[in-house]
Amino acid sequence: MADLPTLAEVAAAAGVSPATASRVLTGSVRVTTSTRRQVHDAMSRLGYVRRRAPRGSAGRRAEQIIAAVVCEHSPRLFTEPFYARLLSACEEVLTTHGVPMVVMTATPATASIAAPPLVAGAVDGVLLIGARARHPLAVTLAASGVPVRCAGRPPDGIDLPFVDMDNRDGGRQAAEHLLLNNRKHIATIAGPPTLPAARDRLEGFRQTLRDAGVLDMPVAYGDFTHASGAHAMQWLLQRAPHLDAVFAASDVMAAGAMQTLRRAGRKVPDDVAVIGYDDAPVARHTSPTLTTVRQPVEEMATLAARLLLMTLADGDNPKGNPVLPTELVVRESA
Structure with missing residues (x-):
């Protein structure tokens, strides 16, 4: 050798x-x-x-x-x-x-x-x-x-x-649901603009609203934490006091937004509809329970790990970059 x-x-x-x-x-x-x-x-x-040296050879990791x-x-x-x-x-x-x-x-x-x-x-x-x-x-x-x-x-x-999830289509589904429920004054709490997933969610949501004639949508940015969702919601209420719907790019931020709305005397969903993103465990424990976009986190992780193992076995990357579908889960908040 x-x-x-x-x-x-x-x-x-x-x-x-x-x-x-x-x-x-x-x-x-x-x-x-x-x-x-x-x-x-x-x-x-x-x-x-x-x-890598053959398995068992001295001095090399097998x-x-x-x-x-x-x-x-x-x-x-x-x-x-x-x-x-x-x-x-x-x-x-x-x-x-x-x-x-x-x-x-x-x-x-x-x-x-x-x-x-x-x-x-x-x-x-x-x-x-x-x-x-x-x-x-x-x-x-x-x-x-x-x-x-x-x-x-x-x-x-x-x-x-x-391996990715169809974040753009997740944003589209959230926007369509709000439009179908006759929400007129819609805002969003986006994730960090440098993160591809956050940017895709925002673009899918914004483009769907634009196609429906909603051109002036207030956007606040958070970092996926509860506190950032609460602060972003506060800013949106000052910027657009008559808003009747908000889409948050994570369930944790949506929970923070709901807390701010409750403190401001706004009822969810009667006054303001709220949609989150992830279908994380918190979505089933908010009051009211959270309508959200489910992303197949475990499926994405499993596929990414398997494809990496295939690359290690064959020396070549399997062709294609899979994109998995997202799905709107309707609960009580919107």
């Missing part, structure tokens, strides 16, 4: 010094994007990242390991129900195949710490979750040759395979 390539050979193939190649591996910010890409391309060509990387601050990982549902489903698939899963967080500020072990062979593949626009780790992984599958569409301009 041929010897595994050295870092010096990678550097020579990339046309850079060994010190520069080493800085790329350690995630140093003192390397240009083009140089980083040259080094990752050379690593990929020579098999520096992906080549087992496969998958890293699930959540692009959020760690407190969100432990408080947001979406991540618990997604990671549990991923781990169930991987465990069935005898593959352990490690969980990491990586914000833009911590990407330089997260990147080195991921691209240098400490793991065999990456499930990337919730990457927003210009996230440096998404850029690095796209250039690295490491097997990756995104749970959720990656940011624009990042070429990574993914």
